Amino acid sequence: MQISSQSSPQRAAWLRKLYFIRAAFSFAWVGLAFTVARQSPAAAVVLLVVYPAWDALANLLDMKMTGGAKANPTQMLNAWISGLVAAVVAISFALGLHVALILFGLWAIVSGVLQLATALRRRKDDRGQWVMMLSGAQSALAGGFFISQQGSAMPVAPMIAGYAAVGAVYFLISGLVVHFRKGEV
Numbered sequence: 001m002q003i004s005s006q007s008s009p010q011r012a013a014w015l016r017k018l019y020f021i022r023a024a025f026s027f028a029w030v031g032l033a034f035t036v037a038r039q040s041p042a043a044a045v046v047l048l049v050v051y052p053a054w055d056a057l058a059n060l061l062d063m064k065m066t067g068g069a070k071a072n073p074t075q076m077l078n079a080w081i082s083g084l085v086a087a088v089v090a091i092s093f094a095l096g097l098h099v100a101l102i103l104f105g106l107w108a109i110v111s112g113v114l115q116l117a118t119a120l121r122r123r124k125d126d127r128g129q130w131v132m133m134l135s136g137a138q139s140a141l142a143g144g145f146f147i148s149q150q151g152s153a154m155p156v157a158p159m160i161a162g163y164a165a166v167g168a169v170y171f172l173i174s175g176l177v178v179h180f181r182k183g184e185v
Contacts, residue, residue, distance in 0.1 A: 112139025
């Protein structure tokens with residue numbers, strides 16, 4: 001099923017559901033990063049691969065439900081880049097954690113800019129996009145921070161968990177905005 005009508009109640013319901021699912025996933029990811037990943041480097045590696053992989057899947061689902069690749073080129077690009085980064089981050093751990101952190105930072109920058117572009121394109125037709133604009137901008141800034149922190153003694157999983165927690169809050173707020181403003185145009 002594809003929901004392509006720009007102002008349809010089904011589209012608003014889809015975005016609300018997507019934002020709530022993304023918030024729940026991110027909150028769960030944060031919980032695992034602060035608990036399991038602190039005790040297990042292998043779990044930390046898995047979490048750092050899963051996060052961009054999940055972003056790729058979420059972008060593909062959203063793109064499919066809201067008009068397809070032609071109507072959502074920024075999401076298509078974001079899905080491809082996120083999937084590629086998940087694979088490259090997995091491989092990069094053989095080179096060291098600092099390389100994985102640089103790659104994750106670069107991904108956060110590019111993914112944030114693409115999220116910002118998607119939200120800008122959607123802002124007239126879909127509620128909650130101002131929050132997604134903030135989220136995209138924050139992601140790009142956080143990516144720069146990750147790159148600047150490579151080589152520091154700060155544990156990677158908890159550092160990125162803070163980023164994921166802020167993202168979870170942004171998705172939750174967007175879902176609530178869509179939910180409570182669904183009748184407005």
